[in-house]
Amino acid sequence: MVTYKLTVAYDGTEFCGWQTQPGQRTVQETVEAAWMAITGEQVRVTSTSRTDSGVHARRQAVGVETASQLPAAKILTGLNAKLPEDVLVVSIENAPTGFHATYDAIGKRYRYQLHNDRRRPLFDLPYVWHVPQPLDIEAMQRAAQALVGTHDFASFQSAGSERESTVRTIFSVDILQGRGEDAAQVWIEVEGNGFLYNMVRIIVGTLVDIGIGRKPESWAAEVLAAVDRRVAGQTAPPQGLFLLNVNY
Amino acid sequence: MVTYKLTVAYDGTEFCGWQTQPGQRTVQETVEAAWMAITGEQVRVTSTSRTDSGVHARRQAVGVETASQLPAAKILTGLNAKLPEDVLVVSIENAPTGFHATYDAIGKRYRYQLHNDRRRPLFDLPYVWHVPQPLDIEAMQRAAQALVGTHDFASFQSAGSERESTVRTIFSVDILQGRGEDAAQVWIEVEGNGFLYNMVRIIVGTLVDIGIGRKPESWAAEVLAAVDRRVAGQTAPPQGLFLLNVNY
Numbered sequence: 001m002v003t004y005k006l007t008v009a010y011d012g013t014e015f016c017g018w019q020t021q022p023g024q025r026t027v028q029e030t031v032e033a034a035w036m037a038i039t040g041e042q043v044r045v046t047s048t049s050r051t052d053s054g055v056h057a058r059r060q061a062v063g064v065e066t067a068s069q070l071p072a073a074k075i076l077t078g079l080n081a082k083l084p085e086d087v088l089v090v091s092i093e094n095a096p097t098g099f100h101a102t103y104d105a106i107g108k109r110y111r112y113q114l115h116n117d118r119r120r121p122l123f124d125l126p127y128v129w130h131v132p133q134p135l136d137i138e139a140m141q142r143a144a145q146a147l148v149g150t151h152d153f154a155s156f157q158s159a160g161s162e163r164e165s166t167v168r169t170i171f172s173v174d175i176l177q178g179r180g181e182d183a184a185q186v187w188i189e190v191e192g193n194g195f196l197y198n199m200v201r202i203i204v205g206t207l208v209d210i211g212i213g214r215k216p217e218s219w220a221a222e223v224l225a226a227v228d229r230r231v232a233g234q235t236a237p238p239q240g241l242f243l244l245n246v247n248y
Numbered sequence: 249m250v251t252y253k254l255t256v257a258y259d260g261t262e263f264c265g266w267q268t269q270p271g272q273r274t275v276q277e278t279v280e281a282a283w284m285a286i287t288g289e290q291v292r293v294t295s296t297s298r299t300d301s302g303v304h305a306r307r308q309a310v311g312v313e314t315a316s317q318l319p320a321a322k323i324l325t326g327l328n329a330k331l332p333e334d335v336l337v338v339s340i341e342n343a344p345t346g347f348h349a350t351y352d353a354i355g356k357r358y359r360y361q362l363h364n365d366r367r368r369p370l371f372d373l374p375y376v377w378h379v380p381q382p383l384d385i386e387a388m389q390r391a392a393q394a395l396v397g398t399h400d401f402a403s404f405q406s407a408g409s410e411r412e413s414t415v416r417t418i419f420s421v422d423i424l425q426g427r428g429e430d431a432a433q434v435w436i437e438v439e440g441n442g443f444l445y446n447m448v449r450i451i452v453g454t455l456v457d458i459g460i461g462r463k464p465e466s467w468a469a470e471v472l473a474a475v476d477r478r479v480a481g482q483t484a485p486p487q488g489l490f491l492l493n494v495n496y
Binding site: 009010011056080085086087088090119120122123125127 | 258259333334336338367370371375
């Protein structure tokens with residue numbers, strides 16, 4: 001048996017998220033079907049994250065254990081030929097025996113893309129949340145710093161999660177704005193050791209409420225301290241969210 | 249009567265180009281229908297360019313003469329509310345009486361977007377031409393300089409054009425490559441005082457033949473000197489082409 005780490009990118013628009021669910025089009029099932037088509041082998045892949053319906057990934061790590069004798073380069077080319085247009089294997093590399101993409105990850109980085117302009121988005125429509133009100137980026141950046149560190153993030157979790165602990169460590173929150181003709185582009189990048197269900201999207205919804213002036217700058221810290229989902233902001237819509245990468 | 253200059257952006261994927269044609273979905277007809285919906289007035293707009301099926305625009309200038317008393321800001325908001333997702337009016341401004349978007353333009357700038365990577369494109373699939381072979385960008389840049397200046401571009405024109413003269417002036421050709429994770433992004437930007445039918449796409453096809461080593465660097469100059477379409481390279485596909493802006 002050989003263990004590989006695949007790095008997979010996908011456009012989540014037409015997927016019901018990562019994880020296989022009966023009767024739904026999911027990325028996991030699509031990758032496993034392509035694997036079957038080129039190796040004849042039914043595998044069960046592992047992954048760092050179970051992205052939600054409509055969420056995208058640029059470099060998601062996927063583990064697979066295989067008896068196939070095909071060279072890695074042939075597997076890469078074969079998978080990309082079989083996979084539909086909205087999934088791409090970026091790279092394949094050997095991983096240590098027993099590598100498990102979920103348990104071995106030490107951190108993940110997400111980007112949430114906002115389109116901040118009075119006018120609606122055009123070319124990036126499937127990949128942004130349109131916020132027409134002017135955003136106070138500096139207030140958002142300052143407010144976000146309250147979330148950095150090890151905290152109980154229970155306020156930033158949707159119902160439906162099964163995690164035992166709601167304590168996580170956020171390494172950084174960066175808010176980046178485009179220049180010139182890209183000035184409408186506002187990216188919120190969050191890196192941490194793990195994330196609760198909808199955590200990034202609730203952080204973004206909360207920071208946007210601060211950015212448009214609906215809530216004061218101190219509110220992010222108050223929401224965190226409340227340890228109660230009902231006090232946080234809205235959950236930002238899925239199409240702006242990208243899993244950027246996973247660190248091991 | 250008031251004359252306005254609209255700046256219009258559109259995703260050309262689902263359009264049969266700019267110009268109204270019976271039984272086809274075109275941008276011109278779509279903009280005129282939105283104008284009718286908000287002012288009740290049937291106008292005939294003018295434009296700098298009649299983009300082909302599948303070609304996009306970021307800042308296309310469109311002239312319209314109107315008897316409507318609506319303030320410009322209301323027209324802008326109204327048009328964007330009525331227009332479908334793939335067309336956006338970026339701005340509206342007063343233009344001198346008699347302004348004609350076609351005849352008054354002194355130059356236009358196009359960008360052609362290549363995806364230069366062994367792996368196929370994912371998120372930018374609708375907006376690039378995928379060239380999997382490595383491109384020699386410097387050879388392309390040097391070859392392109394032969395096209396700058398005033399020349400007879402008959403070699404770079406598709407059949408079906410009705411222009412009387414095939415002499416045009418190219419002000420510049422710039423080839424830009426992304427860095428880091430954007431290294432697959434290669435843009436060819438061409439600015440000139442006017443363009444023949446498919447001219448940018450044939451220039452791109454010719455430069456790509458040089459970039460992949462199928463033709464020598466000197467070939468662009470030879471094609472130009474031949475004044476014969478049959479000697480030029482392939483016509484690059486429409487989805488990589490953007491009209492960037494128009495100068496008056």
